[in-house]
Amino acid sequence: MRINRRLVKNFDWGTFLIVILLSVIGIMTIYSATRPLLPHEQPNYHIKQIYWLLLGVTALFFIVGFDYIWLSRFAYPVYAIGIVLLLIVLFAGKIGMGAQRWLSIGPLSFQPSEIFRLMFIIVVSRHFLEINGTMGLTSIIKIFLVFTFIPLIILLKQPDLGTAVILLIMFLSLSIVKGLQKKVVILLIIIGALSIPFIGSIMWEGLKDYQKNRIVAFMEPEADPAGIGYHINQSKIAIGSGGILGKGYLKGTQGPFRFLPEKQTDFIFAVFAEEWGLVGSIFLLLIYLALILRGLDTALKAKDEFGRLLAAGITAMFSTYFFINVGMTLGIMPVVGIPLPFMSYGGTALLSNFIAAGILINIRSRRFELFY
Amino acid sequence: MSNNSRCDSQPSRNRILLASYVIVGLFALFAIRLWQLQVLQGKEYGKISMGNMLRIIKIPAPRGIIYDRNGAPLVKNSPYFYASLMPENLKQVNIQYLADILGINAGDIYARTNKKGLSPFEPIKLKEGLTFKEIAAIETRRSDFPGLIIDIDMSREYLYGDIGAHLIGYLGKLNPSQSKNPEFKDVPPEAFIGQWGTELIFDRTLRGIPGERIIEIDALGREIKLLKENPPVKGKDLKLSIDINLQKAAEEAFAGRAGAVVALKPDTGEILGLVSRPSFNPNLFARGVNYSQWVALIQDKKVPMLNRALQSQYPPGSTFKIVTAIAALNEGVVTPDTKVTCTGGITYGKWQFGCWKKGGHGTVSMHRAIVESCDVYFYEVGKRLGIDKIAEYARKLGLGNETGLQMVKERSGLIPDTKWKHEKRNQQWYLGETFNAAIGQGYVATTPMQMAQLMSVVANGGLIYSPVMVKAEGPLQPIASVDIKPHVLDLVRDGLYGVVNEGGGTGGAARSSIAPVGGKTGTAQVVGIRRSSHLLPEKFRDHAWFVAFAPIEKPAIAVCVFVEHGGHGGGAAAPIAKLAIEAYLKNEKLKAEN
Incomplete structure (x- = not known):
């Protein structure tokens, strides 16, 4: 590929530095969370994460190299491949954590749903281009049925409640950015309000025990401190015990001493907050805020509608992951097993997030280019 | 694609700006929550976190x-x-x-x-x-x-x-x-x-x-x-004060029978051995006894958990003649030469009081009366003393009261007198009852521990020591001394020597080649008939007593043996006393030689 001078000049270093900073903080925290307490233990989560980070950075630059317009050209076939991958996981996936999410190719195992969420943003953004002005009822139902309903069903079947919820939120976010007719907005609000109890009970029946437990635990965490409320309580203990200045790096105990479950993945924010206290946690929140606000700014400044939709969708994705994850860690949202972007241990998610960041940088770096 | 153009539509911009306000608001909410957890509740969570990992x-x-x-x-x-x-x-x-x-x-x-x-x-x-x-x-x-x-x-x-x-x-x-x-x-x-x-x-x-x-x-x-x-x-x-050799020899000698042994060191009150058979295996309790084993122990008809040395009291039989003899000689109601003729029994009113020897002992003095355990002689002595004098001496010698060993709830035994009978039974005392008391039958009851203490007092010349379980590292002080003329105790000890070592003595089974033993046999009646015990079923057989001390000249051990339904004291209890005394003295001799 040809090095584009203008691209180098306009490269979005802000977003790039933010995600690198988050990933480095993440790796440090993963090390602290899994650091050995006894001599014979040699966890290598942080090492693995460094490899994935290098892969992610490479992928990011690769993505930035091509004009994101290419994404719109391959959107439909890539989406089809994504659906097929989800189906393969459903039928042949490894059983992990009570749900099938993993796909193994040789020694590598990855989570197709982590990649699929990107494919989903791309294909919905692409399809919205077909519609002029704000969307009417028929078009939104059509798009929902074709592009959202199918993966939603597959994800719920896996079951991967977290990704399913996020898919729904991203679809709504994209629709709002694209623009809805007033009557559709009103209708959606009415349907939403009416269907909460109805969907709630259907969902409840369809939930697995561990999912029901999490919701009960969220409503009443002290009910059974050793059982289902345990995650939330231990997370609050970790964060709270950090105090204002924190216990200091590598001085936290809740994570490495295993009182906090899923310490290097879903509850990594609690490990960080324990060691860095209120000061560090607010600082970390500000970095995420910067990432999100910059993403929205990118959407505003995008040179075309596809770029705007894409940037808004990716930012919606980061925001949703962030708020659900940290909200759960802080004990103000139900426990839904989704990782904190860029910080949680997990290769596929990190790679996927770097590709997403690459797309954001791509859009921002090309904001002054005229289409040709 | 007609719409793929720079999109500056105002509504879209506004929606994105609105989203950023919402997001900033949510961040503020999270920050407040962090402040709540880390500042307001920080100390409390800090404590919980410490408690999580400190044990x-x-x-x-x-x-x-x-x-x-x-x-x-x-x-x-x-x-x-x-x-x-x-x-x-x-x-x-x-x-x-x-x-x-x-x-x-x-x-x-x-x-x-x-x-x-x-x-x-x-x-x-x-x-x-x-x-x-x-x-x-x-x-x-x-x-x-x-x-x-x-x-x-x-x-x-x-x-x-x-x-x-x-x-x-x-x-x-x-x-x-x-x-x-x-x-x-x-x-x-x-x-x-x-x-x-x-x-x-x-x-x-x-x-x-x-x-x-x-x-x-x-x-x-x-x-x-x-x-x-x-x-x-x-x-x-x-x-402890016990000698495990003595303890073992005494326990093994019981061979399945029930009873007790108490061995004391006469000059200190140290317990050299304390046996109560049947016993139990304390290893059963070592890691917590299980319920069925405990119930079996508690409900066992042989009552293994009963400490017979302190918790069983029976008429001491002829071993009580030691008390009667001391009282009589010390009070002067008889002299060593006072003679009584035994024809196998006496008649008092319409009642017969027999001697254990149906043919009678003939004319006997105090010494022979002790040696041959002549009942008729002691009827006469008892009559001369009266029950209240007998009781007074018995109590002085430690009977009728707990010995004070804080081990289990000890029984006090019973020394009857006229006052007791009046208070407890609201009846007058009859002379016939004095006859019975004088030979340790009737109401009189003692524990093996009391009888061992009595033997110890006789052996050490009239000093009462509290029984102790722990080995004494120096001399111990007696708690009382019994006012008995020295020659009285000499006379009684001579008699006890005779019981074991003279012809016609009832305690020959305790004779030892290691040291001269003095002792006295006793038989507590179980049923009111006098018949050869070995002919009766075991549960009707008499209880056997034997009290002894050794060596005669310088007593080192006083012992009481009690065998439930053992028959005659001389046959059942004396051999156990001999084994216990020998086990102790042998070991002491070995120690002295080294």
């Missing part, structure tokens, strides 16, 4: 060892294995499988681990005293049992089994009333403390001070770091 583990103190008077250990602390389970891991363990391996009830495991308020990381004991087979079975399936802990502890082993069990005692967990008692608040709930005998009486001495380990643990209960360790202080050792 104080009690290290049991090794219990003091109990030795006999010659330094032979009677107990030892031996290690044993136990299994415990983290309640946290309950759901991951196949409880039925585990219960099968351990040979316990699965429901029991659930009951113990499912209690409310248990910490999920505090292991709960499932079984103590694992066999190596059980340990091997668990270890080979280790991965099936997360949170199962095999650990080692100490248990008490009683080296002589049921020998000396009443005296040495046993350990047990706190019983419900002790659990409520503030005196035991420093005892951990699973710990064993003394519950019987020496183990109970000297528990504080033997127990020691438990140590503490303050450790950091992780959520799996693994010890990560030792923060502080206070080592336990071993309990103090204890040297």
Whole structure:
């Protein structure tokens, strides 16, 4: 590929530095969370994460190299491949954590749903281009049925409640950015309000025990401190015990001493907050805020509608992951097993997030280019 | 694509700006929540977080060892294995499988681990005293049992089994009333403390001070770091006054019969041996007695938990003639030369009072009356003394009162007199009852401990010592001295020597080649008929007594033997006394030679 001078000049270093900073903080925290307490233990989560980070950075630059317009050209076939991958996981996936999410190719195992969420943003953004002005009822139902309903069903079947919820939120976010007719907005609000109890009970029946437990635990965490409320309580203990200045790096105990479950993945924010206290946690929140606000700014400044939709969708994705994850860690949202972007241990998610960041940088770096 | 153009539509911009306000608002909410958790509740959560990983583990103190008077250990602390389970891991363990391996009830495991308020990381004991087979079975399936802990502890082993069990005692967990008692608040709930005998009486001495380990643990209960360790202080050792050789010889001599032996050191009151048969095996209690074994012990018709040396009282029979003789000689109602003719019995009113020897003893003096245990002679002596004098001397000599050994609830025996009969029965005293009392029958009742003390007083020249269980490291002070003329005791000791060593003496079975023994036989009637005991079924046979001391010149041991339904004292009890005396004196002689 040809090095584009203008691209180098306009490269979005802000977003790039933010995600690198988050990933480095993440790796440090993963090390602290899994650091050995006894001599014979040699966890290598942080090492693995460094490899994935290098892969992610490479992928990011690769993505930035091509004009994101290419994404719109391959959107439909890539989406089809994504659906097929989800189906393969459903039928042949490894059983992990009570749900099938993993796909193994040789020694590598990855989570197709982590990649699929990107494919989903791309294909919905692409399809919205077909519609002029704000969307009417028929078009939104059509798009929902074709592009959202199918993966939603597959994800719920896996079951991967977290990704399913996020898919729904991203679809709504994209629709709002694209623009809805007033009557559709009103209708959606009415349907939403009416269907909460109805969907709630259907969902409840369809939930697995561990999912029901999490919701009960969220409503009443002290009910059974050793059982289902345990995650939330231990997370609050970790964060709270950090105090204002924190216990200091590598001085936290809740994570490495295993009182906090899923310490290097879903509850990594609690490990960080324990060691860095209120000061560090607010600082970390500000970095995420910067990432999100910059993403929205990118959407505003995008040179075309596809770029705007894409940037808004990716930012919606980061925001949703962030708020659900940290909200759960802080004990103000139900426990839904989704990782904190860029910080949680997990290769596929990190790679996927770097590709997403690459797309954001791509859009921002090309904001002054005229289409040709 | 017509719409793929720079898009500056105002509505879209506004929606994105609105989204950023919403997002900033949510961040503010999170920041407030962080402030709430980390600032407002920070201290509280800090404490919980410390409590999560700090554990104080009690290290049991090794219990003091109990030795006999010659330094032979009677107990030892031996290690044993136990299994415990983290309640946290309950759901991951196949409880039925585990219960099968351990040979316990699965429901029991659930009951113990499912209690409310248990910490999920505090292991709960499932079984103590694992066999190596059980340990091997668990270890080979280790991965099936997360949170199962095999650990080692100490248990008490009683080296002589049921020998000396009443005296040495046993350990047990706190019983419900002790659990409520503030005196035991420093005892951990699973710990064993003394519950019987020496183990109970000297528990504080033997127990020691438990140590503490303050450790950091992780959520799996693994010890990560030792923060502080206070080592336990071993309990103090204890040297008992008993001689295990004597104890063993005496217990084995019972050969299945029931009864008691008390052996005292006449010049100190130290207990050289204390036997109560049948006995129990204190090793049964070492790791907690199981319910069925306990019920079996409690309901056993032979009452093994009864300490017969202190808790059984029977008429002392002719051994009581020692008291009558002392009283009579000291009061001067008879002289050593006073003679009485025995024709096999006397008649008083319409009642017959027979002598045990149907043909009669002929004319006897005090010495021969003691040697041959002539009842008729003592009827006459009793008549001259009167019951109140007999009772006065008996009490002076320590009968009718607890000896004061704080071991079990001791019985006091009974020394009747006119006042007693008037108060308790509201009846007058009859002379016939004096006849009976003079020869240790009727209302008179004594414990083996009292009779041993009586023998000790005779042997040491009139000093009463409190019986003690611990070896004396210096001379002990008597609690009372009985005012008896010295020549009276000489005369009685001569008689007791004759009982064992002269022709016609009833205690010949106690004669020893090691040292000259003095003693007195006694037979407590079970049924009111005088017949050759060996012809009767065992439960109707008389109880046999024998009291003795040795050596005559310089008494080193006083002993009382009581055999339930043993028949004649001379036949059943005297040989046991001989074995006990010889076992002790042999050992003392060996020590003296070295």
